[in-house]
Amino acid sequence: MDLEATALPTFQLDSDGIPPPSEQEETGEVGPMLPAVYLLSVPHPKDRKHTFSEVISLSHPKPPSDIADLEARHLENMLDAARPWAPWESLADFGYTETAVKGVLSKEIIDMQLKGFSGPWSNEGGSKITLRDYKDYKFYLEKARVVGVQFLNANVEAELWGEPKKYTFYYRDPWEWILSLVTDPGLARVSQWQSRRLYYCENGQMERYVHEPFSADCWNDVDSELPPANPFMHCWLPLHIWLDKGLVTSHVKMFPIVLRALWLPSEIRNASGNGGGVIIGFMVMVDDPGHPKDRTERQNYAFAQFKREIYQQSWFGEPVRCGDEVVRNLYPGFLIESLDFEEAWNFTCCRAGRAKHPCARCLVSQEMLDCLGQAFPSRSSKAMKKVVEKARSAPTAAQREKLLMDHGLHDVPHFMWNIRFSDPYLAFIYDLLHFLESGKWGHHLWSLTLDILEKLGLLREATVRMAKFSRWRDLKHINDLATKDFTDGQTHLDILKCIVYILCEILPPKSTLIPCIRALLKCRMLLGLRVMTTSRQTVAQQYIEEYEQWCKRVSENYGKNFKFPKQHFLVHALDDVRMKGVLRNGTTRTGEGTHQEISVRDEDQEVVARTRLLIDDFFKQASRTGEQSDATGDSENSKKAVDAAQFKQGSARRIPKSRISPAKGENQWIFGSPLQHGDSRSYEDLHGGDDPVYRSLDSRLRDFLHSQYPDEYLGYEDTIMIEVFRCVYLEYQSKDDWTTAEDILRCHTNWYNSGPRYDCVLFNSDQPSIACARLRSLIRCELPSSRVVDLAVVQNMKHSKWRPKTSWDGCVVLEEEGNLTFLLMDYVIRGALLTPAEGPPNSRNRFHYLVDAVDGDMFLRVLNATGHVCN
Template identity: 25%
Template structure:
């Protein structure tokens, strides 16, 4: 590759410069005519500046007459106020409004009229009637949809989002000092986008859609359901695409739900009928996309550049049941139950085998061949061989779309609610129950003792409790090893312990699946984790059967074989995870309860959702206008005089920052208030010694060149909060840990653990006390810590089997001082109930910590043995 020049030529004048560590190379699809570029890592950014963008309007609240009118109407809409409540509020507003701004709204009916007018800025919903025959009778259903193509063009006209569109496929590489390494994150950095664009005319720019569909529970008792279709644009970055703003996921369709008929339910003809209704309805949403996938569409974008747009259905995001409908396979009872490949039903548990893939072309040919046979029975037999249904697939009509390649790994349902929640977790509870009630009590106590961490649920009871939420299952799986390792051992349950080793492999695999950026190395490591998991599971199944009476030949296990192929093809799993889409079901349910009369609810829900989109868009424009006005005013107010330097000073945030100031305390007060804590013995004397030793090493002069001797009456300032910024090992972006050192944080002590890096070593420690003190004119931020850096020696087999990184605490009296700047990361540590002063680093709290501990294990030459 030309990114790393040959050493024999790198000194020639015409040779490219030698790459520097972390340089980024961007390679574009050849016939895009965009040359490859190399960027220093510090200059590589996906974000395009928008701060200088001039607002689209100086009165973005129109058609509302005043800004106040809109802002009051905005509240009534967001609060789902009734007609009477709205009218009463308006009456009070007219009585209380100041003379500075007019409030002119009169009634609920008037504000509804204004919302209708304002909502014309977005592509509206339309109602279509479809007719599908069954049992000699035509059945009609209503399909609600907005033109998918027009909705996408709405975003491309919007100067807030249009600059963020990426139209050309890219391949990204990073130089790690030894070799060039490809990395993948967004859809346009993966292979499917690249391959699709290569099949298009040379000037064509893919406009790639991500589509999701699933039934949504509207009422609490599941008696009322909706069937939304949600769309996202794959050309937009994930922060926008998966966000909740105007550029994020949007409901664009509402499929009809066929009522079950007791006479025909579960019969083949009725199941085919329901699938035909789905595909004929979905076809209405795709009409414009189908048209433009066959014919070019020139469009003048917001920057006044004409682009030849070409629609792609790049990703279909759905759970398994919905994927069966999208692909028109026969599901779990079919001979080939996988929507992606032709794995035989009895071979789903074998993860090492590779099977032929479904293709749209082959399926269409099979259907046409079957329909040409003379009898209904022969047709059915031919289709049954391939597990296909006698229904035409709406996605077949979209050019450059293979529905089976668009179907994507569903991380939420396949792993968290499926492989873990339905299988590994239920089997683990079987073995724990076999150990008796005392074991369950210990595990619940261990869960409760685990440290609290941001974005991670804290559990006090898990054993014997049924959970049906995928996110809850995910959090339990992340913590399970640390809570169970002291209870379930090889000695008291050999097969149960083997399952625990399987679970550790599953957790590794699940975290690799969640990475926000994948490199060639992480994909290889993920595949290795899958192989280890497969091997261990085969051994566990052999040893546990028939004791657990469990059939491990199920589809969600097999779907893991497609995980890394999907990442290479379509980018990381958050590009197609169903989780962001399922979160949108909640607001739809709220609209159902608060804004409908519970009859013919679809048009009522969609109208209100459309108004909420309109309100959100107007609010964003008002915020942009306010920010622009404030910046303009600040520029005028800060215009430098002729005598002053025009150069501004950039105030960059510190990497670490103390917060929650408690006040000033003397050394005598501190030592007295912590008199029973051995960590504070000799606090002042130890601090004097630390500073006298450390400051000269850091080239900070001692005041008056004399040793520091703090007196008992001297004061320091205590802090109980620490913000640490660090570069993520996953996506190389700046991340932040929020750490506490507080004797009473929400009623309980919280002293977080940290990773400290000094000149000679990296080690773990617990925060004890944080403060600032002055040495001469220099103000220093310092932390008293409890080091966890006692040598472990030879690590035990269980730690290796379960991938545990053990650290050991020094006596508390061996507390040390460190400069706060030496703290590079927060950490969560779980105590080992079987070994006083021993702790395990919880590497599963997030993807970054997972990779950090993997690096520590690799540098120590340790591997998980799982023997």
């Protein structure tokens, strides 16, 4: 969710761009105008359209109805603007077409049905389907085959060893694509035209934070440099460019170049459909005419420079009336480049990994690649352009070559040097997927870990322990660690989140490998947050320095060499956050739906399949958790009647109607999967003999309810009706980005025929440390007074002083208590993942580790509970 969309009060800016405090605030009391905890959004001084600061309240566990209404309208605007079902007029039209194509319906049947929908079958036009007949049906299918800006082609030429080479380059005109976005009325409503400064405010303290690119420094600096309105506003249009060599196939000898519009919300630009990432061209694959070993070093250098010349030849503010009818002077430029290192070296015309200065961002030397606490001279368009010009004017070839080598450059002018507000070196962003998950971890530390486990004969034991790791909805369950050929970064990340809990009990005591992996995981968790405050950046810098120190220890103990470019690039990660917003803005993980454009065939089945991918991809990106939304359009067939809930995971879930209606009011939980209904005594008689959860249920329940509700008189003869459930959907306010998130928790005796599953929860208690309990049952009670109470039967967890062979910063060990107690659902905060620990001798499987890396919210909760301060 875009936080800017839910702003309520507005304030006239003072000289610093901050709203004045109320009189009560000056006396230490919170006045009615400003909440106790809030977010502050301050527009850029040159923003003529927004001259007020905006405040978003965070003081309520659930947002007031007016905020919820604003959020709903915002998300409706998102879907209306994205229109992933285009060119169909509505989601209902596409839904019918998809059904008809998959069902291979005849022309006669389709014509009959559509005429019925638009006529007598729907109260003479009451259907949400706007298709009228078979002619309309075929019209939109044909139209869907030709969507968006069309491809052009051009030839690029260069000479290699005296022989001319020619390549054909396929591309779309980027400016034509940009114009199609800025002139779209739907997209104009959700576009961010100028930068803002954002602050987290609590207890009179303000802390800046960044998330989207408009909140970071680079956009702010460009806005400050642009001239004031004269009479039209001057607006920067930052772009995200992504080159993905991984999409090359035996049929496609070029790899796609994807552009995204960073002035659009991430829900739109990272998905598919209108405003989403678009393949702007296909970069030529330059085949090697021989083998590098058969050439001299000079010949290899000539071939590398030849490839970069082909790259550079493949590329190509004016006032525009935008979709909101406002005329703006637009300045497109490149803010983010998402590239792997090989692509980055080609793209920036830098020399490769064995060069004297192998980084595309700075002039770090080979021998300093493992130094993460030191800054190095930055590359810039101005500086690198001077180097190339000076090299070309050198009196001898040797002097020219030395100058280029000293700066790690090829003699190729970069096309971005002449594009204002675009720097090819600064735009190269730290990619968590390639550089950390698949890079430092997947290709280096994980490979080292497997080698160590094999040498010690511990790989089988580690595999068995990993297979027993507790399940979690957003965590892949790994059954076979011995499989070395994990190719996707998500699997590498899931192993990274779990492996410390496996290694800590089987590796020799005080192993340096465990704290090194843990330090890398802590870096990944903070750098992967959706919002980055100043205090989070401070802690992240400490983690990077800690990781560097443990890498040195691992090098000493295991001989691992950390002098490689992806290790070094961690130096630039926090600079990227400050300049461009959080790192997820430049990840190569998003926008997979755009890939389908490569293989679309001119057939009805392919058209509907592609459109379905676009729709699903949009809902996936719009979902808070990043998972696929359950909303498929079956019940929401009009883009003008969209409920905000469909953007959240589980929103379209079909929850069976319970026998006891839930209490009225805004609860943060919903019970699902009802089991049985009856009175408490009968339930105890039926199940108390077999299940300790229900032994003496009636008396224990009456005592608990009386302690919680003294005004309720519960006589022995009074009947308490109960209904037992096996699932709860639990909403909470995420500490990561302060928006609403959701857990789905189970308490089941035989979950999917794989044995019992009893998930755990965090709950509010009087203790300063984290309070955790295991769900054993979910019960809804209806009292004689008609009061309805939702509660859980839980086994509490107490903090243990026991530690594994090798502990780590943030290690939380919990011991499961034997007694069962009741817990009101009002006290439950969110779900928690606990995984078994071996514990001390004869511990009988009662010890567990609290896994803090399941998501950013849990990581921050545990981090702050263990003595850190990180807002």
